[in-house]
Every structure is written in structure tokens, then in C-alpha cells.
Amino acid sequence: MNLDLSDEELAFRDEVRAFLDQSLTPELREAGRRATSVFMDKRYSLPWQRLLHARGWAAPSWPKQYGGPGWNEMQRHIFAAECARAGAPSLAPMGLRMVGPVIMGFGTVEQKAYYLPRILSGEDYWCQGYSEPGAGSDLASLKLRAVRDGDHYVLNGSKLWTTHAHWANRMFCLARTDASGKPQAGITFLLLDMEAPGVRVRPIITLAGEHEVNEVFFEDVRVPVSGRVGEENQGWTVAKHLLEFERGGGSAPGLKALLERTRAAAEAGGLVSDGAFRRRLAEAEVMVQAIEMSEHRVLAALSAGKNPGPASSMLKTQGGEAMQLVDELLVEVAGAYGAVDQPLARVAGSNQAAVGPEAVLTAMPRYLNDRAASIYGGSNEIQRDIMARLVLGL
Incomplete structure (x- = not known):
């Protein structure tokens, strides 16, 4: 597994960066920074989706025949990493990443012709x-x-x-x-x-x-x-196909961006000088790095035409637990400011000033929202059962 980018991949990365620098408005960037959930508010996700759709990039995993860019695994990884780095709003996954691939795999010709263009454009939510x-x-x-x-x-x-x-x-x-x-x-x-x-x-x-x-x-x-x-x-067969997309990897770029913001906030607030906090921060960094390496191994397997098998269950579990760990660290950085409920200040473009540093404005709502990561997409207990059965043979 070679982690170095080729010249073609570096050129693609630069193309993505240039597009993001030009297309992400200050309001969209602010919305991305202030998101408290993996599900972005529709008033920000849809405008961003339309900009991506105009470029042909709204659905990175879709093949060209259905309106996608036809990217390979590494291109999709680069795109996700650059979007996370730039603070772009996330897109609603239910159409683009869940039901869209299901319609491609199981839908009729009529269903594909009707629904897929409407999913790409955002006409159907x-x-x-x-x-x-x-x-x-x-x-x-x-x-x-x-x-x-x-x-x-x-x-x-x-x-x-x-x-x-x-x-x-x-x-x-x-x-x-x-x-x-x-x-x-x-x-x-x-x-x-x-x-x-x-x-x-x-x-x-x-x-x-x-x-x-x-x-x-x-x-x-x-x-x-x-x-x-x-x-x-026969819907159970269709549902299992969908869950492969819901539970798949791709969380490392977002985790790295969140971890960087947490470290910067801790440095600004002086907490990074605390030895116990530094140890927990280092543990989170190691955990995120391990997830990134696992995702690269999955990318290598997919690029070789192999099935990653139970890796989706492993990455779903580890990704959610890493996200919760980083959330806990950011709440610790927030201190007393984390207890202040200020929903108006979290709205992009709001003239309501934040109480405390803006870097910790979303710390508590993110922490509370992300507790559900242990359950949604199949609970962590279910994922561990899958891993025990398929990996350990138990």
C-alpha cells in the first residue's frame, strides 16, 4: 500500500482545492464550522449540493452513466479530505449515499431515469x-x-x-x-x-x-x-445493500479536521499544558491515525477489485467512538462555556454574539448529538457481533 500521491493525484488535489477556495462562500464555511451533527441543516447543504452538481461533483461515488464523476477510490478520498480541510458543509446522505446506490442496484429502468437526476439536483430530499x-x-x-x-x-x-x-x-x-x-x-x-x-x-x-x-x-x-x-x-436484501453504504468508511478526514480544531482550541485556552489532557489528546490522535490507515487498506482492497468484508463494521464502530472521544475533549476545553445554551449564536450569519470562544461554541451540542453514533447505522454491539462472527469465527 503506497500512501504517496502520484503526480496525477496531486494535480487532482490542487484542482479540488482551487474549486473549494473559489466556490465556498463565507456563509457556507461558517455553516460547516458550526455544524453540530453529521446531518447538515438543509438551508446550507442544498445550496452547496447545487454548486457541486453544476461541477458534476455532487455524488463522488456514482458512476458516469448515472451522472457521477466516475472517480476512483483515491480521488474520492482526496475529495473528502479536502472538503473536510476547507470546512465545507456535509451533504444529506440519504439520497446521494443511500437510496441512490440502491436504485442503481435494484431499481427499474423507469425508477433510475426518474429518481437519480432528482437526487443529484436536490429536487428530491x-x-x-x-x-x-x-x-x-x-x-x-x-x-x-x-x-x-x-x-x-x-x-x-x-x-x-x-x-x-x-x-x-x-x-x-x-x-x-x-x-x-x-x-x-x-x-x-x-x-x-x-x-x-x-x-x-x-x-x-x-x-x-x-x-x-x-x-x-x-x-x-x-x-x-x-x-x-x-x-x-425481498426488501431485507435491498436493505443490507444500503447498509453497506451507510456503514462504510470515510470518517478519517472529518475526524482529523475536528481533532485539529480541538488541539487549536486547547492551545488557545492553555489546557494543552495539562499532562493528563495531553495524554488523552495523544490517544485520540493515535486512534484517528489508526482509522485512517484502516481506510487506506480498504481503499487498496477496493482498488484491486476486492471486497473489504467486515471492515465496514469495524470502521463504523471505531469512527463513531473516535468522534465521541474528540467531542469529550472539546467539552473539556470549553469548560463552563460548554454549559451555555446559545442556539441563535450557532446559526451561520447570525448577529448574536457567542458567549465564550467561538471555537467551543458547538462543543456541547456536538457531544450530545454524537452520542447517537453508538446506535445509528446499526448499534456498536451489533457491529461487534458481525466482526466476531466473520473475523474471529465465533
Whole structure:
């Protein structure tokens, strides 16, 4: 595995840097710095997506035939690293990184032609209907019913912790179409309109005081059969394909940028002179470096046409735990300022002055929001079960 960039890769990196320097407005940079979640506010992510789409860079992993740039693994890594370095806002992943690849792999010709261009442009903004009140890590126990009625499915039930459902005009969801056999065998993958009659969204305010997740209720919601992806009762296979994209690597560039900001804030506040803090900061740096090396190994495997196997579970777990560790360090740097709730000051372009250093303005809400990293995308316990089974043979 050669970590040195080739001349062509260096030229590509310089091209990306020049584009970011020219295209990222001060407001977009500020929004990126003040983000408290991996899910960016729609008012910043969509304008940035449109700028990237105009350049053909909105979906780095998409092949050219579907409107992507057709980049190789190293180009995608370079792009992610440069975006993190520049503080660019993150893009909503539900369309570009989740349902888009699923439609490519399992969708009909008509579904590809209709949905993929709308995902790229941002015309369709998606949410994910997976978790339910009694089906989180044990997703196969979901109970949202979808009963066939002619050319439609009729949905009744609910979904929980649905990120950005209050902004989305589309949802991809898993629904129960057969309850007679194994739980995994009776699930169907559906695409639906969030404005359909019978869909109701109720907000959930998080510990950080933010409206990011929701409950979604379905009462006799009619979904055309043409919105089904894959065969009826085969949605579990489609869902597993999607989770490969949700759990994949690529967290190291963002972690390195967050770690650099944490170190700079600690140096400015004098905490870096504390020996115990320096040791924990060094531990976090080692952890992030190990994740970066693991991601490079996955890049090498993918470039050679190999399947990285359970590496996605390992990187999902390690990436989330490293992020939480760095969050804890930044809260420690914030000190008493971390206890001040100042949501208006966190809004890009706000004229509300921050109480305390701006570098720690998002420390506490980030810490609270990122606690969910142990659960979303499959809990860490589930990921360790996968690693134990596939790597250790237990």
C-alpha cells in the first residue's frame, strides 16, 4: 500500500482545492464550522449540493452513466479530505449515499431515469424510514404494515427517529408485507411521497435542543406498486445493500479536521499544558491515525477489485467512538462555556454574539448529538457481533 500521491493525484488535489477556495462562500464555511451533527441543516447543504452538481461533483461515488464523476477510490478520498480541510458543509446522505446506490442496484429502468437526476439536483430530499418504536437494532421486527390493494400498497403504522422527515419530500422505507414466516422474509422496500394523504410528521427535540429527528405516522397511506424497489418480500436484501453504504468508511478526514480544531482550541485556552489532557489528546490522535490507515487498506482492497468484508463494521464502530472521544475533549476545553445554551449564536450569519470562544461554541451540542453514533447505522454491539462472527469465527 503506497500512501504517496502520484503526480496525477496531486494535480487532482490542487484542482479540488482551487474549486473549494473559489466556490465556498463565507456563509457556507461558517455553516460547516458550526455544524453540530453529521446531518447538515438543509438551508446550507442544498445550496452547496447545487454548486457541486453544476461541477458534476455532487455524488463522488456514482458512476458516469448515472451522472457521477466516475472517480476512483483515491480521488474520492482526496475529495473528502479536502472538503473536510476547507470546512465545507456535509451533504444529506440519504439520497446521494443511500437510496441512490440502491436504485442503481435494484431499481427499474423507469425508477433510475426518474429518481437519480432528482437526487443529484436536490429536487428530491429524502428521509429513511427504518426504525420503529419496537424495531431499532432488531430492525427485522418492524411492524409497519403494507397491504396490497390493486396497484397500491396501503400503509399503516409508524416510524421513529426519522432524520429530517420534516424537510423531506420523499422517504425510502421498509414495510411488513408478510408476517407468516421468518421476519426478514416478509419485508418490502418502498419509495413514497411524504406529501401523500395520511402521512403525519411529529417532531422530536433532542438533548441538544435541536429538531433533527421525528416520528412519522401512516394512516391508510397509498403507495403505488411502481414505488417498490426489488421484489415483494425481498426488501431485507435491498436493505443490507444500503447498509453497506451507510456503514462504510470515510470518517478519517472529518475526524482529523475536528481533532485539529480541538488541539487549536486547547492551545488557545492553555489546557494543552495539562499532562493528563495531553495524554488523552495523544490517544485520540493515535486512534484517528489508526482509522485512517484502516481506510487506506480498504481503499487498496477496493482498488484491486476486492471486497473489504467486515471492515465496514469495524470502521463504523471505531469512527463513531473516535468522534465521541474528540467531542469529550472539546467539552473539556470549553469548560463552563460548554454549559451555555446559545442556539441563535450557532446559526451561520447570525448577529448574536457567542458567549465564550467561538471555537467551543458547538462543543456541547456536538457531544450530545454524537452520542447517537453508538446506535445509528446499526448499534456498536451489533457491529461487534458481525466482526466476531466473520473475523474471529465465533
